[in-house]
Amino acid sequence: MESFRRVTEGSGLVLHAPAALRLDAGALQAEYAALDAALPEGERGHFGAGSGSGWTSVPLFDGRDPCPAAAFMPSVGALLAARTEWPVRRAHLLRQPPGGSLAWHYDNQALHRAETRLLIPIHQPPGAVTLIGHESAAYPEGQCWTGDFCFPHQVENPAARERIVLVVDVLSVPPVAALFPPVLSAELALRERLASEAVGLLLSSRARSAA
Structure with missing residues (x-):
């Protein structure tokens, strides 16, 4: 396991958790099927490593x-x-291709930061996971969840079909935090220190690979 992942081992920090919020997965899937059949390719933005990454984002x-x-x-x-009560910044669909992976990276999104990213899987193929620190998470279709994305994380879809996720970016106001277990934003000093350490190790690993 990479050094930046081992930083969270034994810390007791909760890095991701489901919300007290679910949507009807069947309804989402039917709506998405209609959208996918009708939406022109020009209205599908690219996400991640650029147009060659295979990821698309539909606003x-x-x-x-x-x-x-x-x-x-x-x-x-x-x-x-x-x-x-949610101050919504944006909402979009992320489409991860079969066999696709979004390599280790970090963001400034968490319940204890200014913005939180809510994710609701619409199509969640078997084996598709989000890795945060040393942990991995795979949540059921229709279940809202979030994570502390200040830590390095990676998204993997080894399956033979697309992974489709509804993403809603919101400001981290109390009604949003109330959806999740308090432990997801607890131990702030430790959380910030370990996230900074993990990001530093990730950046060092990238520098060595590029040398």
Whole structure:
């Protein structure tokens, strides 16, 4: 295991957790199928390592303003309409290709930071996981979850079909934090120190690989 992953071993920190929020996975899948059949390729943005990565991102909402694809996903519109207390930054669909991997990276998104990333799998193939630190997570379709993405994380889909995830980026206000177990944002001093250490080790590993 890479040194930047071992930083969290034995720390007792919770790095990811499901929310007290689920959507109807069958409805999401039916809506996505209609969108996928109708949406022109030009309206599918690329995500990750550029246009050759195989990842695509379909924007649904910019803030609370709907994008064209939102018309195909009424379940997402209903979710945002019901959660008026969420300051929504954006909502989109991430499409990870079969056999795709988003290599180790880190973001500034966590319940204890300014912005939180909520993820709701629509199609979650067997074996598809998100690795955060030394842990891995695979949540059921329709289940909302988040993680401390300040730590290095990697997304893997070894399956022969796409992984589709609804992503909603929101400001980290108390109503958002209340969806999750308090332990996910506990031990802030330790959490920040270990995240900084892990990121430093990841960057050092990249530098050695590039040398």
